[in-house]
Amino acid sequence: MVEQRVSVSRVIKASPEAIFDVLADPARHADFDGSGTVQKVRGDATRLSLGAKFAMDMKLGPLRYKISSMVVEFQENEQIAWAHFGKHRWRYELEATEVDGAPATNVTETFDWSTARIPKAIELAGHPKRHPANMEATLLRLDALFEA
Known part of the structure; x- marks a missing residue:
């Protein structure tokens, strides 16, 4: 079976707790989105937890739309993933490390379409090939956000 995930990693000079706090705050998602599609959170921007639902205003070229997602994986300060109606997942995994003796975190972002309703449609649309560049921009x- 073909792997239905693409991942990008980056070491960030911040603690897993600090990074997770940003990831778990949907009001901050537009601050780090590298695709340019995430515009702002809709409604209440409470901290995410397992099963939490949130909605975002999105933009793809001239097309503006809303997407609602639910947190489907959650381990405080280690992992968070959400999915929308298509059931594919955006996952962030955090692993504590050090850089020059200072706290740092290896952050891995994964686009996982193994859980998608129609994985072949995602492949035909070219998302697995396009997303790694956007994910690199996201992690950058x-x-x-944590640079001194």
Whole structure:
């Protein structure tokens, strides 16, 4: 079976707790989104937890739309993933490390379409090939949030 995930990792000079706090706050998602599609949170921006639902205003070229997601994986300060109606997942995994003796975190972002309703449609649309560049940009923007 073909792997139905693509991942990108980056070491960020911040603690897993600090990074997780940003990831678990949907009001901050537009701050680090590297695709340019996430615009802002809709409604209440409470901290995410397992089963939490949240909605975002999105933009893809001239198309504006809303997407509702639910947190489907959650381990405080270690892992968070959400999925929308298509059931594919955006996952962030955090692993504590050090850089020059200072706290740091290896952050891995994964686009996982193994759980998708129609995985072949995702492949035909080219998402697995396009998303790694956006994910690299996302992790770069996330890193920039913690620069001194």
